[in-house]
Amino acid sequence: MNRLLAALVLLAAALTAHAAAPSGGLSSVELRLSRAGYVDVARAVPDAFVDLMYARPDNFAGRVLYDSLRHAYLHPRAAEALQRARRELRRRAPGLRLMVKDAARPVSVQRAMFAAVRGTPKARYVANPARGGGVHNFGLAVDVTLCDSLGRELPMGTPVDHLGPEAHITAEAELLRRGAISRAELANRRLLRAVMTAAGFRTIRREWWHFELERRERAARLYPLIDF
Numbered sequence: 077m078n079r080l081l082a083a084l085v086l087l088a089a090a091l092t093a094h095a096a097a098p099s100g101g102l103s104s105v106e107l108r109l110s111r112a113g114y115v116d117v118a119r120a121v122p123d124a125f126v127d128l129m130y131a132r133p134d135n136f137a138g139r140v141l142y143d144s145l146r147h148a149y150l151h152p153r154a155a156e157a158l159q160r161a162r163r164e165l166r167r168r169a170p171g172l173r174l175m176v177k178d179a180a181r182p183v184s185v186q187r188a189m190f191a192a193v194r195g196t197p198k199a200r201y202v203a204n205p206a207r208g209g210g211v212h213n214f215g216l217a218v219d220v221t222l223c224d225s226l227g228r229e230l231p232m233g234t235p236v237d238h239l240g241p242e243a244h245i246t247a248e249a250e251l252l253r254r255g256a257i258s259r260a261e262l263a264n265r266r267l268l269r270a271v272m273t274a275a276g277f278r279t280i281r282r283e284w285w286h287f288e289l290e291r292r293e294r295a296a297r298l299y300p301l302i303d304f
């Protein structure tokens with residue numbers, strides 16, 4: 077009887093631990109990132125909001141694209157750069173915060189994303205992990221927007237991960253002229269770009285929210301692919 081009781085207590089403890097894991101513990105992918113030296117954005121920039129868009133169903137694909145990441149990780153150099161961006165934002169707009177929407181993507185996560193859209197018209201928007209990976213797969217790219225101190229996102233003209241010309245940073249004068257984005261939305265984008273580029277990040281043409289510390293070719297030459 078005592079042995080049965082002990083077994084039940086152990087079982088209850090195991091079930092409790094299992095139930096607690098999704099909110100408190102790290103997933104196996106997150107543990108590996110952490111052990112490999114990638115930095116949790118919540119530690120590097122404690123007042124940043126983190127809201128990983130591909131871990132939720134309301135992204136461009138309309139479904140959860142991965143469930144193994146809830147924390148945002150970056151290569152230490154990218155995490156330091158994000159700290160610099162935070163300082164620059166504080167200087168320019170003390171009431172605002174950074175909101176990170178995606179960061180390091182281990183190859184397994186990229187594979188899960190690719191599998192989720194494979195065979196659909198959305199497939200062309202997700203990099204095929206078999207082709208060597210993008211800058212997110214080196215932990216050197218971050219998708220980020222601005223929000224207020226309560227985590228309410230500033231209007232930027234399109235949601236993060238909007239696919240289309242309204243998200244291009246090269247066409248903004250034209251977008252403004254035809255009323256596709258407002259003057260305030262353009263000012264918000266410019267503020268985000270100013271703080272991120274002052275910190276050393278580079279922009280890409282088609283996504284106002286995407287910033288990378290290195291171009292892909294250099295990343296692939298100088299940094300390890302997050303190959304797990």
Ligand SMILES: [Zn+2]
Nearest residue numbers: 217218219286
């Ligand atoms: Zn990105």
